[in-house]
Amino acid sequence: MxxxxxxxxxxxxxxxxxxxxxxxxxxxxxxxxxxxxxxxxxxxxxxxxxxxxxxxxxxxxxxxxxxxxxxxxxxxxxxxxxxxxWNYRKVCFQCLNPSNCLIYISGSPETLGKFQKRIRMKNKDGISQYTCLLDVADPQIQYQYHFLTKSEFSSPVQKLDLESEQSYYKDALLVYSDNLAKVKQMIFQLNKNICYGYVPQSKEDYRILKNFNLKTIVEFCNTQEKSLLEHQLQRDDCQHMIVNLYHFKQENFTQRLLQLIQIFIQKYQLIYICNNSLSHLRKYLQVYEKLSK
The missing domain is CATH 2.60.40.10 (Immunoglobulins)
Structure with a gap:
């Protein structure tokens, strides 16, 4: 019984x-x-x-x-x-971890530390997992993973809608991530509003970005042939916009860059800025950080 x-x-x-x-x-x-x-x-x-x-x-x-x-x-x-x-569910967070590195989880609910502390996930057979109770009435559940290897990496913050979860692990709802290794290579976080990395090339790249709620993609380029701003609607509900910095006048380049990023943040809250040269992209973002303080 x-x-x-x-x-x-x-x-x-x-x-x-x-x-x-x-x-x-x-x-x-x-x-x-x-x-x-x-x-x-x-x-x-x-x-x-x-x-x-x-x-x-x-x-x-x-x-x-x-x-x-x-x-x-x-x-x-x-x-x-x-x-x-009543109105709570047991939720099992799992992520693929074939290297058995240390992975922690943090999040907005109390059982995930309210983003003030990190909880170490248990490693077994190449999978890291953590199980807790979550309130299904909470519409703003957020969480992220933290890798500790030779350097530290935190995944972008993700949103969780318990009403839409349909997979189970034993007696718990299953929230599974199998692409964190690629995310670690692909996505970097500047602050709560900006993530950055390489330009997405494949359907899988867009799917990864969408899974991390990065649906607004701003690509910086520097090409004489292209107009200032081009809109491209891409796969999986991601909006990919190309901003051509070639048309920015040199004398007010930094100020226009700051204003442009602020406009995107005000409109979309969370954006993914990309360029196939991370060294150039980091220079742009360093300018933004310096001016926005």
Whole structure:
């Protein structure tokens, strides 16, 4: 038998029910759901036959199911005794780590350190992972990875929408990253608004940028043949804009560069600036940092 528990304080005359994808849980039909048993401290519990289940809780009238109020978030899964928290989900962050280097994770929720501390991920069989509880009602969950090798590298900050996650690892929602090695070579972070790196060339490059919420791409070039600003709509909802610095007058080059970057940040909040010469690009960004202080 599997023993499931959840704490929830209902109104008088209400009860907590559990429904799921098996015949024991009514095949997602609320009318055939199981009413859980109330115990002290508003703990509701139930025992069901052992099997892998996909399930959710809802609130309805105690005597007969009429109005149904489902809990928020994606479905739950388990094969073992579980103590759940209403509107929270267990989330497993995993990233490919064949070199078994030290990887830490940080994020905006309290269980991810509120970006004030980093949590070391566990390494096993070339995978680093960390599991925690997250509030599905939080629309602003953000997180990032930190590599410690000979030098330190932090991935761009990513946003997490728990409602859209559909993959599972054991009894947790799975958030998996398999391209961090390429990200480490491709993306560098200047500050909270600017990431930079090489110009994306392939569909995979654009997919990586999109996964890290870098959908606004600003490419700097210096070519006489091109106009000042060219717009290109690229794959995977990424907007790729080419800015030709050749047309900037030399006497006010630095000021125009500062104004241009500030305009992009005000409009898009997070931008990816790129050029196939990182040495030139870093010089431009050093000028920007110096003037923007």
């Amino acid at each position: 599997i023993h499931l528990k959840i704490q929830f304080k209902t109104e008088f005359g209400q009860a907590v029910y559990i429904s799921g994808n098996s015949k024991y849980l009514g095949q997602w039909n609320p009318k055939q759901a199981i009413r859980m048993n109330w115990t002290e401290n508003d703990i509701w519990e139930v025992e069901i036959a052992y099997h892998k289940i996909e399930y959710k809780y809802f609130i309805s009238q105690y005597e007969s199911i009429q109005t149904v109020l489902w809990e928020s978030g994606p479905n739950r899964v388990t094969t073992k005794h579980t103590i759940d928290v």
